[in-house]
Amino acid sequence: MTSWPDRRDDKNTMNKYRLLRTIRAQGHGPAQFAHALRGIAFGGDQTLYAVGDKKVVVFDPRGEPLRTWATDKPGHAIAVDPNGSVYVGQDGQVEISDNHGRQRRTWRDPQHMGLITAIAFSGDSILLADAKARRIHVYDREKNFQRDIGHENRMRGFVIPNRHLDLAVDAQGVLHAPSSGQHRVVRFKLDGERLGHVGRFGGPDPSGFSGCCNPTNLALFDDGRFAVTVKAPPEVKIFTSEGALLGRIKAAAFDANCKNMDIAIDKQERIYVVDTERLHVLVFVPVSETATQPATAAPTETESP
Amino acid sequence: MSEVMNRRELLEKAGRGVTLLGLGGLAAYLLSKSDAEGAWLIDPSKCINSRLGAVGIPACERCADSCVLEFSAVRAVNDHAKCGRCYICPAYFDIRSPVNAEGLPSKKLCPRDAIERKPIGWVDPYDPANNYYEYIIDETRCNGCGKCVMGCKEPAGLSSIRLEVRYDLCVDCNRCSIALACPHEAYDRRPIAPGDKQDEHA
Numbered sequence: 272m273t274s275w276p277d278r279r280d281d282k283n284t285m286n287k288y289r290l291l292r293t294i295r296a297q298g299h300g301p302a303q304f305a306h307a308l309r310g311i312a313f314g315g316d317q318t319l320y321a322v323g324d325k326k327v328v329v330f331d332p333r334g335e336p337l338r339t340w341a342t343d344k345p346g347h348a349i350a351v352d353p354n355g356s357v358y359v360g361q362d363g364q365v366e367i368s369d370n371h372g373r374q375r376r377t378w379r380d381p382q383h384m385g386l387i388t389a390i391a392f393s394g395d396s397i398l399l400a401d402a403k404a405r406r407i408h409v410y411d412r413e414k415n416f417q418r419d420i421g422h423e424n425r426m427r428g429f430v431i432p433n434r435h436l437d438l439a440v441d442a443q444g445v446l447h448a449p450s451s452g453q454h455r456v457v458r459f460k461l462d463g464e465r466l467g468h469v470g471r472f473g474g475p476d477p478s479g480f481s482g483c484c485n486p487t488n489l490a491l492f493d494d495g496r497f498a499v500t501v502k503a504p505p506e507v508k509i510f511t512s513e514g515a516l517l518g519r520i521k522a523a524a525f526d527a528n529c530k531n532m533d534i535a536i537d538k539q540e541r542i543y544v545v546d547t548e549r550l551h552v553l554v555f556v557p558v559s560e561t562a563t564q565p566a567t568a569a570p571t572e573t574e575s576p
Numbered sequence: 577m578s579e580v581m582n583r584r585e586l587l588e589k590a591g592r593g594v595t596l597l598g599l600g601g602l603a604a605y606l607l608s609k610s611d612a613e614g615a616w617l618i619d620p621s622k623c624i625n626s627r628l629g630a631v632g633i634p635a636c637e638r639c640a641d642s643c644v645l646e647f648s649a650v651r652a653v654n655d656h657a658k659c660g661r662c663y664i665c666p667a668y669f670d671i672r673s674p675v676n677a678e679g680l681p682s683k684k685l686c687p688r689d690a691i692e693r694k695p696i697g698w699v700d701p702y703d704p705a706n707n708y709y710e711y712i713i714d715e716t717r718c719n720g721c722g723k724c725v726m727g728c729k730e731p732a733g734l735s736s737i738r739l740e741v742r743y744d745l746c747v748d749c750n751r752c753s754i755a756l757a758c759p760h761e762a763y764d765r766r767p768i769a770p771g772d773k774q775d776e777h778a
Binding site: 425453454455471479481482483484502503505530 | 661730732
């Protein structure tokens with residue numbers, strides 16, 4: 272397998288991360304993904320929910336599969352609401368079940384729903400990122416459509432040549448979504464008011480974003496920092512809320528052909544990233560200042576010290 | 577007597593010559609007939625510049641270098657239905673070059689400057705990223721080097737650009753020199769119904 276040349280300077284005083292664990296999910300077994308692993312999310316008990324192919328697999332915090340169930344259509348996004356209901360974003364619909372895949376029901380809204388590639392909850396709102404409509408749909412808990420976000424601009428939506436739209440909402444109810452074709456993360460209030468954006472095209476400068484369309488996915492820390500994944504070469508970047516680069520997890524850990532790598536952060540601030548080619552979930556932990564591990568460990572199974 | 581023999585020799589030689597010319601003409605006709613029913617095609621799934629999975633490597637430039645023509649018969653073709661019309665196109669720009677004052681890469685990728693970047697509609701002066709851009713390949717400049725094809729390939733781009741043999745330029749060599757030089761056997765001679773070459777190009 273070839274890898275991307277990385278000529279960028281990496282004299283960094285930034286946060287460093289090392290690979291803690293690889294959750295190997297590729298295969299033809301019942302709790303494995305044969306063709307695609309597209310989304311991950313945490314349940315309230317810190318179990319990891321993964322969606323791909325036409326199934327959901329739930330892993331315990333050590334990465335061991337706990338249970339799995341089939342979905343009606345291929346899943347593109349997954350989220351667990353505060354009540355423990357699991358939402359799976361699909362093409363034209365959202366499949367909802369309890370956290371064991373039971374009591375399944377399908378939520379459709381043909382007037383609005385296209386390809387749902389991210390789901391989030393905030394207060395009484397359910398937010399669906401729609402990669403076909405290039406906007407975010409806001410519904411109330413009773414599934415009544417409230418409004419769209421991100422479409423009131425000259426481009427009539429987010430600019431996503433990579434055909435994937437991610438989102439995350441912080442504790443203050445601020446919506447963050449990457450507009451990858453504009454090399455930025457855009458912020459909105461949930462009433463649709465645009466608050467601004469961070470990020471720019473950076474070329475070889477790692478503090479910006481390169482390629483046609485980056486960043487593709489994002490996740491938020493509790494303190495306002497955010498982490499994004501980028502493609503070509505695949506990488507994770509961690510930023511302050513103002514957009515200053517704090518850390519990078521570089522290409523060597525991932526298959527060079529990865530794109531639209533979903534990302535999630537647990538309560539211990541471990542970063543979980545989907546390798547969309549090898550169908551693994553890689554778990555990274557910050558290296559403490561006194562530790563001597565390299566910033567990017569080889570993708571082998573290691574345990575925390 | 578010797579004069580008669582000379583005349584006979586002359587007539588014999590002339591007869592042989594006419595026969596040979598006729599046979600040669602017939603062979604050339606048959607050969608051209610067989611050529612008209614086949615054409616050299618590039619298989620994008622074999623060409624290293626467009627084949628998915630092969631990333632982080634320099635573009636293969638054999639199509640530009642190996643053609644018997646001084647200016648190759650191969651061209652890059654952008655499938656506009658597939659193109660993302662990106663603000664920063666990795667096939668147009670050298671995305672590893674330093675960023676200029678306008679926030680764009682300072683260098684272009686095409687060594688022959690054969691791609692034109694045109695904004696679709698008016699450009700937002702405060703935010704040029706607030707726009708789509710059309711990328712048009714100038715075939716009078718493109719020599720099929722494949723750099724843009726490699727630049728546009730997924731996951732960096734959307735793989736909307738591929739290489740094609742232009743039939744109106746191709747001289748239909750019986751043994752195509754690019755096919756011989758291609759390290760990935762991406763060239764194939766495929767049967768094509770008479771008249772289809774023109775139709776395809778049109």
